[in-house]
Amino acid sequence: MSQTTGKPILEVNDLRTYFYTRDGVVRSVDGVSFSVSEGETLAIVGESGCGKSVTSLSILRLIASPPGKIVAGSIRFHGEDLLGFSDEQMRDIRGDKISMIFQEPMTSLNPVLTIGRQIGEVLELHRQCTKEEVRRRILELLKMVNIPEPESRIDEYPHQLSGGMRQRIMIAMALACDPEILIADEPTTALDVTIQAQILNLMRELRDRTRAAIILITHDLGVVAEMAQRVVVMYAGRKVEEANVFDLFEKPMHPYTLGLLNSMPRLDDAASKRLVEIPGMVPSMRTEIVGCAFAPRCSSASERCTQESPVLKDHGNEHWVACWNPVLVKANV
Amino acid sequence: MSMSIHSSLNSSDWSGRLFRVSHFFKDQLPALYKRYPFAVIGAATLILMGFIAIFAPYLATVDPQAVTPLNRLRPPSWQDWFGTDALGRDVYSRVMYGARVSLTVGIAVAFLSTVIGMSIGLITGFVRWLDPIVMRIMDGLMSIPSILLAIALMAVTKASIENVIIAITLAEVPRVVRLVRSLVLSLREQPYVEAAAASGTPLIKTLLRHILPNIAAPLLVQATYICASAMITEAILSFIGAGTPPNIPSWGNIMAESRSLFQIAGYLILFPSIFLSATVLAVNYLGDGLRDALDPRLSRRM
Amino acid sequence: MSKTANKLLELKNLCKHYPIRKGILSRISGYVHAVDGVSFSIYEGETLGLVGESGCGKSSVGRTILRLMDPSAGEIYWKGERIDQLTRSQIRPYRKEIQAVFQDPYSSLNPRMRAADIVSEPLRNFEKLSQAEGRERVRELFALVGLRPDQMLRYPHEFSGGQRQRLGIARALSVKPKLIMCDEPVSALDVSVQAQVINLLGDLQKEFGVSYLFIAHDLAVVKHISHRIAVMYLGRIVELAETAELFNRPSHPYTEALLSAVPIPDPKHQRKQIVLGGDVPSPINRPSGCHFHTRCIYAQERCKVEEPKLEETSPGHFVACHFKLNT
Numbered sequence: 001m002s003q004t005t006g007k008p009i010l011e012v013n014d015l016r017t018y019f020y021t022r023d024g025v026v027r028s029v030d031g032v033s034f035s036v037s038e039g040e041t042l043a044i045v046g047e048s049g050c051g052k053s054v055t056s057l058s059i060l061r062l063i064a065s066p067p068g069k070i071v072a073g074s075i076r077f078h079g080e081d082l083l084g085f086s087d088e089q090m091r092d093i094r095g096d097k098i099s100m101i102f103q104e105p106m107t108s109l110n111p112v113l114t115i116g117r118q119i120g121e122v123l124e125l126h127r128q129c130t131k132e133e134v135r136r137r138i139l140e141l142l143k144m145v146n147i148p149e150p151e152s153r154i155d156e157y158p159h160q161l162s163g164g165m166r167q168r169i170m171i172a173m174a175l176a177c178d179p180e181i182l183i184a185d186e187p188t189t190a191l192d193v194t195i196q197a198q199i200l201n202l203m204r205e206l207r208d209r210t211r212a213a214i215i216l217i218t219h220d221l222g223v224v225a226e227m228a229q230r231v232v233v234m235y236a237g238r239k240v241e242e243a244n245v246f247d248l249f250e251k252p253m254h255p256y257t258l259g260l261l262n263s264m265p266r267l268d269d270a271a272s273k274r275l276v277e278i279p280g281m282v283p284s285m286r287t288e289i290v291g292c293a294f295a296p297r298c299s300s301a302s303e304r305c306t307q308e309s310p311v312l313k314d315h316g317n318e319h320w321v322a323c324w325n326p327v328l329v330k331a332n333v
Numbered sequence: 334m335s336m337s338i339h340s341s342l343n344s345s346d347w348s349g350r351l352f353r354v355s356h357f358f359k360d361q362l363p364a365l366y367k368r369y370p371f372a373v374i375g376a377a378t379l380i381l382m383g384f385i386a387i388f389a390p391y392l393a394t395v396d397p398q399a400v401t402p403l404n405r406l407r408p409p410s411w412q413d414w415f416g417t418d419a420l421g422r423d424v425y426s427r428v429m430y431g432a433r434v435s436l437t438v439g440i441a442v443a444f445l446s447t448v449i450g451m452s453i454g455l456i457t458g459f460v461r462w463l464d465p466i467v468m469r470i471m472d473g474l475m476s477i478p479s480i481l482l483a484i485a486l487m488a489v490t491k492a493s494i495e496n497v498i499i500a501i502t503l504a505e506v507p508r509v510v511r512l513v514r515s516l517v518l519s520l521r522e523q524p525y526v527e528a529a530a531a532s533g534t535p536l537i538k539t540l541l542r543h544i545l546p547n548i549a550a551p552l553l554v555q556a557t558y559i560c561a562s563a564m565i566t567e568a569i570l571s572f573i574g575a576g577t578p579p580n581i582p583s584w585g586n587i588m589a590e591s592r593s594l595f596q597i598a599g600y601l602i603l604f605p606s607i608f609l610s611a612t613v614l615a616v617n618y619l620g621d622g623l624r625d626a627l628d629p630r631l632s633r634r635m
Numbered sequence: 636m637s638k639t640a641n642k643l644l645e646l647k648n649l650c651k652h653y654p655i656r657k658g659i660l661s662r663i664s665g666y667v668h669a670v671d672g673v674s675f676s677i678y679e680g681e682t683l684g685l686v687g688e689s690g691c692g693k694s695s696v697g698r699t700i701l702r703l704m705d706p707s708a709g710e711i712y713w714k715g716e717r718i719d720q721l722t723r724s725q726i727r728p729y730r731k732e733i734q735a736v737f738q739d740p741y742s743s744l745n746p747r748m749r750a751a752d753i754v755s756e757p758l759r760n761f762e763k764l765s766q767a768e769g770r771e772r773v774r775e776l777f778a779l780v781g782l783r784p785d786q787m788l789r790y791p792h793e794f795s796g797g798q799r800q801r802l803g804i805a806r807a808l809s810v811k812p813k814l815i816m817c818d819e820p821v822s823a824l825d826v827s828v829q830a831q832v833i834n835l836l837g838d839l840q841k842e843f844g845v846s847y848l849f850i851a852h853d854l855a856v857v858k859h860i861s862h863r864i865a866v867m868y869l870g871r872i873v874e875l876a877e878t879a880e881l882f883n884r885p886s887h888p889y890t891e892a893l894l895s896a897v898p899i900p901d902p903k904h905q906r907k908q909i910v911l912g913g914d915v916p917s918p919i920n921r922p923s924g925c926h927f928h929t930r931c932i933y934a935q936e937r938c939k940v941e942e943p944k945l946e947e948t949s950p951g952h953f954v955a956c957h958f959k960l961n962t
Contacts, residue, residue, distance in 0.1 A: 022368070047825040162914040192688035193852065194911045197896035201910050219826060222898025226906070245902045263830035265855040267882070267897050268904075274837070275830035275859065281795045282825070524743040531701050532757035532806070533730035542756075546747040 008035040009180060009213065010059070010098075015073035017051075017058045020066065024286040028054040030237035031073075033312075036181060041207065041214040043228035043245075045221065045260075049282055051237040052217045056183045059215075060100060061090050096126040099174040103186040105166035109158040115142075115169055116154035122176045141172040144209075145202060164195035168202065178210060185217045200226055221264055225249060233257050236283055236293035239312065243319040253315060253326040255298045292324070300325040372622020378615035382608075386432040393426035397582050406598050415604045418591055427582040428604050434583035435564045435612060438498055442563035443556045445502045450509025451552060455540060457510070458517025468514070471507040479504035483566055484575050492578040497570060501563045512555055516548045550627035557620030561613045568609055584609040641714070643814055643846055644677040644700065644733075649709035651695050655919065667918050669695040671870030672709070674945070677814060682840065682847040684861030684878070686854055686893075690918055691867040693850045697816045700848070701735055702726050731761055734807035738819035740799035744791040750802055751787040758809040776805040780835060797828035804835065808845075816848045821856060833860055854897050858882060863951070866890050869918055869926040872945060876952040884961040886954040888931045925957070933958055 017029040029051040036042050044052045057063050058070055061082065075082040077098070082090070094100075102108045110118060119138050123129060129137070135154075142150035145168040158166055167187065174182055184203070188196040200223065207214060216227055224231055224245065231248045233241040233256065241254040252258045262276040280297040283289060292298070295305040302325055310322040366373045385392060394414075401421035409416040415424035457467045474482070479501075486500035520526060520543070529539050570576030571585030572592070579586060584605040591601035651670040654663040670692045677683045685693045699706045702723070711719040713729060721729075734757065737743035744753050751773045758764065758772060774784050780801040791799055800820060807815050817836070821829040837860055839845060851857050857864060858878060865875040866889065874887040885891045892909045899906075911930045916922055922929045928938040937957050945955040 047827060164914055192915065193854070194688060194892060194896045195914070196898075197908060197910050198912075200898070201908070220898065221826075221900040225900045225902045225904070226898045249900065249902055260826060261900065263827050264900060265829070265833065265853075265859045266900060267855045267858065267894065268899060268901070269855075269858070273859070275834055277830045277834060278827040279831075281797065281828070524737050524739055525745045527703055528735065528737055528743050528803075528806070529745075529756065530703060531730065531735045533727050533760040534756060535760075538760075542748070543745050547745070 006037050008037050009078055010036040011074075011076040012055075012059065013074045013076070015055065015058060015075065016071045017054050017063060017068060018071050019068045021286075026285045027237050027288070028068075028285060029058060032232075032234065032237070032239050033073075034232050034239065034242060036213050036215060038180070039207075039211045039213055040230065041216060041228050043216045043218060043224040043231045044234060045218060045224055045231055046234035047219055047282060049236075049285060050234040052234050053185055055234070056100065056185050056215060056217050059183065060094055060098060061085075062100075092126070095122050095174075095179075096177045097179055098181045098183065099177070099179040100183040100185065101167070101170045101174045101187050103189055105163055105170055105190065108170060109166055111158055114155050114157055115161075119169070119173050119176055122173050126177045137176070138172075141176055144175070144206065145169070145172045147172075162195075163191055164198060167191060167195075167199055171199075171202065171206070175206060175210060175212070179212055181213045181215060183215045183217070186219070187216075188223065189218070189220070196223075203227065221249075221261065233260075236289060237285060238293060238322065239320075240294065240322050241320065242312075244317070247317060247319050251319075251327075253319065253321040253328065254294075254323050255300050255325075255327060256294045258327050259297075292322075300327070369622040369626065371618040372626075375615040375618030375622065378611060379619065382432055382436060382612050382615070385429055386436045389429045389433055393423075393429045395423045395426050397422060397426040397430045398580065399423070406594070408598070409600055416598070416600045418587070418598075418601055419594060424587065424601060424604055427587055428584070428608055431582045431584040431587060431605060432608065432612075434494060434577055434581060434586075435567060435609065438494065438501070438567045438583075439560040439564040439612075439616070441498045442501045442505060443560035445498070446505040446509050446559055447552055447556045449502070450506045451513050451548070453506070454510045454513025455517060455544070458514050458521065458544075459536070459540070464514075467510070471510050474503070475507040475511075477504075479562075480566060480569060483570055484573070487570060487575040492576065494577055494581065497567055497576050500570075501566050504566070505559050505563065509552070509555060509559070512551065513548060516551060517544060520544050520547055550623075554620055554624040554627065557616055557623060561616040561620070564609065564613055564616070640681070641679040642676050643679055643714060644848075645710075645712040646676070646696075646700070647674050647710040647712070649673045649696065649699060649711065650707045651692070651699050651704065652707050665919050668870050668921060669918060670699065670706075671921075673867070673870070673872055674709075675865055675872065675875060677846050677848060679813065680840070680844045680846060681862045682849050682860050684857035684864040685848060685850045685867060686852060686857050686864060687867035688852060688893075688915060690869070690915055692870040692918070693867050694818055696867075697735070697818050697848060697850050701730075701733060701816055730757070731810045732813045733816065734810065734812040734814070735816045735818065736800070736803045736807050736820045739823055740796045740803065741791075741823075743803055744799055746791055749788050749790060750782075750794070753791070754802055754805045754809060756809075757806060761810055772809070776809055779808065779839070780805045781831075795828075796824050797831055800824060800832050801835065804832075804839070808839065808843075811843070812845065814846045814848065816850070818850045819852070820849075822851065822853065829856065836860060854893065866893065869916065869921055871926060871955065872953075873927065873955050874953065875945070880949075880952055884952075886948060886952065886959045886961050887956050888933050888960065889927050891960060892930075892932075925955075933960075 012035065013033050015029050015032045019026040019028055032055055034042065044055060046052045054063070059075055059082070063070060070083060082093070116138055119141060120134050123134050123137055138154060139150050142153060147153050147165060147168055161169070188199050191199060204227065218224060228245050230244050231242065232239055233254065235256050241248070241252065241257050248257065249261070252261055259278040263278055265275060278297055283293055283296065291306040291308055292310050295301040298305065304324050310324050312320045312322045314320050399422060404417050404421040405419060407413050407417045413423055413425065415428060418424055453467060457464045482504040483500040486503060487496060490496045526539060526543050529543050567576055567583065568585030571583050572589045574589060577583040577586055587605040588602050591598065595602045649670055650672055652666040652668045655665045655667060656662065657664040673696055675683065685696065687693045698704050700711060706719050709719065710717060713732070718726065718729060754776055755769055755773050764772065773787060777784055777787060782798065782801055794802065821832050824832060833856060836847065840847065849857060849860055861878050863875065863877050864881050865872050866887065867873065868889050874881065874885065874890045881890065882894065885894055892911050895907060895909045909932065913930050916926065916929060924940045925938045925943050928934040931938065935958070941957070943955045943957050945953045947953050948959055
């Protein structure tokens with residue numbers, strides 16, 4: 001695990017991103033707060049629809065507006081609120097100080113531009129370099145992400161590369177300007193498991209080398225365990241638990257986190273173990289949720305849970321839980 | 334095996350039906366209007382035109398064919414609402430009757446070309462060896478401008494509304510075939526069509542149950558555009574004398590006869606063209622609204 | 636798994652290759668060898684898991700068994716009868732016995748059909764039922780998969796992903812098949828819903844004794860539901876064994892690498908990762924000899940030249956490798 005200095009460089013406070021559709025307001029992110037320190041890897045975990053991707057897009061102000069809108073909250077990068085930045089200021093930030101890699105390497109690269117042109121574009125936008133310097137830096141980046149024969153790859157097109165290689169190109173593009181924060185939105189979900197292992201390995205190496213902080217968005221708890229130092233668990237647009245990675249897996253306190261851990265099929269389980277289900281489904285985000293969003297599916301739900309929305313409470317060692325009846329015993333993992 | 338859904342739909346209870354009708358006008362119509370204002374306006378206009386077409390004999394003030402030379406070229410007044418033409422015929426009555434021709438041609442062409450085009454398209458989508466042959470024929474037809482094609486066909490037959498309909502239909506069919514064929518080709522790859530095959534569904538049932546309902550929406554939208562196009566084509570054909578026979582008033586006809594007089598009696602062209610434009614515009618609005626409403630990508634779910 | 640149980644399906648050297656046509660005259664420039672000599676059997680009441688990464692041919696195997704595509708070579712036997720040579724119409728009666736659940740819950744159901752009609756389609760293809768009988772059967776099926784009768788008349792878009800997959804399962808069950816081919820049935824579902832569907836499949840097997848061919852890329856999922864597992868790489872089976880045996884003593888280098896690559900949700904777990912270099916080769920230009928030799932950390936000269944055959948190293952455990960591990 002890489003070292004973090006503990007100094008927060010990004011502070012998200014009570015972020016609310018809503019989407020105004022014809023059928024109602026979808027509260028994708030509904031009051032989420034967290035911070036990322038220098039060199040730290042923070043994982044945001046949740047299932048589809050929980051708002052984790054929208055959170056990351058909100059940080060870079062990439063929300064399509066209309067229908068989306070960041071209605072409240074602040075996103076402070078080195079103390080300055082990104083939500084107050086002009087479009088030009090945000091463009092300076094994107095790709096340079098904070099960069100992002102996306103889930104689908106197949107469609108995130110422009111099919112009609114060569115690899116060299118695409119990586120070069122990032123460099124040309126943010127750095128004043130000569131053509132030779134740009135080419136040198138591109139080769140350096142390609143070597144850094146372990147692309148074989150970089151000199152010939154520079155002039156190739158995305159369709160000539162495999163999925164794993166395309167994801168490496170994306171990582172190279174994202175790291176081109178030595179960003180302080182790298183946001184990785186489900187970077188390995190679309191990849192085969194052996195390729196995923198390669199990419200995660202690469203990300204760990206690069207993290208140690210460049211000291212960039214990483215915000216890792218994923219639904220895979222195995223990836224979280226391998227990569228993250230701190231974990232934020234989201235459900236229905238809200239943060240339900242936050243802890244360092246060891247505490248989260250050893251003593252999860254929120255019933256949802258516990259349910260998630262128990263319902264996951266694991267390689268180290270006995271083969272015939274029956275999975276523990278979480279009954280019901282994720283609530284529709286279109287209606288306003290009164291009380292705890294997880295209450296209808298929760299076995300520990302009480303009267304209070306259906307009426308009052310739980311508040312985040314620190315249970316020691318920076319382990320935050322939003323629950324009226326948190327699980328206080330050690331989970332059998 | 335059908336499942337009867339709501340028992341109220343099967344009821345022959347008149348009070349129930351009246352309730353639903355008033356419910357429609359009170360609640361659903363305003364909501365529809367809010368969402369698709371132009372489509373609702375278009376639909377209302379079309380209903381009005383249809384009304385005119387059906388009740389033309391009652392709406393017309395005089396016989397549209399009645400020639401009264403003494404009343405030639407009268408401008409619009411309280412007696413002749415739209416004026417009279419060079420033969421003294423009442424323009425207003427002719428325009429009312431003209432609605433019949435335009436709407437008949439428009440709807441008939443839309444219906445026929447859709448049915449014929451759909452049949453051919455379904456066959457070429459599934460019978461692979463027929464595909465190249467049929468498509469080359471369609472490509473050939475499409476490379477001739479539809480107006481010229483219609484004129485050519487009219488030139489070899491006598492002028493009548495039926496022949497106008499057939500001529501325009503022939504010109505519009507290739508486009509429908511192309512649309513249906515591409516839809517069928519993409520639908521064939523859909524997992525649920527594969528699932529139907531795995532369930533043992535024979536080909537004909539697959540066509541009826543799985544393919545047809547899923548091409549109905551784009552076809553319907555296309556049909557509205559064909560209707561608009563056909564109405565204009567009929568007007569053009571009549572304008573150049575290759576369309577509806579001159580004794581039957583059509584909006585194109587009326588304009589054709591007064592072609593040379595438009596500088597002194599502009600109203601002769603003005604009224605039929607207003608009606609034609611309004612109808613075509615209404616059909617286009619309706620088509621756009623249908624397309625927006627039926628397009629699954631614009632569906633509510635996020 | 637008791638071998639005295641009936642053998643339902645048997646594949647012998649199944650092959651499927653697609654010609655690649657290039658140029659104006661559509662000349663064949665090569666073949667995609669999707670399936671390259673696959674043999675296995677499935678017995679009554681068991682689940683055979685078929686795992687591998689993208690391009691290994693596992694989906695093609697499933698489709699070929701269902702005759703959604705025709706095999707290029709090899710033999711398929713159902714209860715001892717050869718079925719790979721039958722025409723489409725001759726195959727129809729067998730569709731009562733072999734059914735399928737597909738991967739994408741969003742596109743494997745006709746969006747314009749009601750749930751009850753979707754679920755009863757296979758039934759209606761084979762049996763003549765009255766309206767009331769049909770409704771009753773659908774009601775039973777809905778109850779079996781955990782759906783309510785009031786949902787029978789809804790359209791697919793009104794259901795969640797997990798519920799749609801249940802509909803797919805109900806559809807497959809409607810004709811009481813002996814074997815259900817499940818092609819990545821939970822890959823598109825959220826984790827908490829995956830567990831529901833996996834448990835449902837297991838329960839249905841216990842109740843009805845139906846067999847599954849469970850095709851997936853997620854090893855942890857496959858472990859939970861399969862009795863035996865076959866690992867595929869580039870169109871061939873490289874290892875086949877009972878589940879516990881495969882996970883405890885993997886004998887093929889690819890299986891070993893695959894197992895080590897799966898992230899374990901335990902931050903304290905010591906990773907003994909074998910990170911494979913390079914990418915999966917293309918199924919068009921496959922490496923000579925053993926297909927895996929280009930990425931194998933144990934590869935020797937022999938591997939580049941000689942294709943290893945699937946051999947039984949211990950009862951029920953088959954490996955295709957010249958230098959089997961852990962034996």
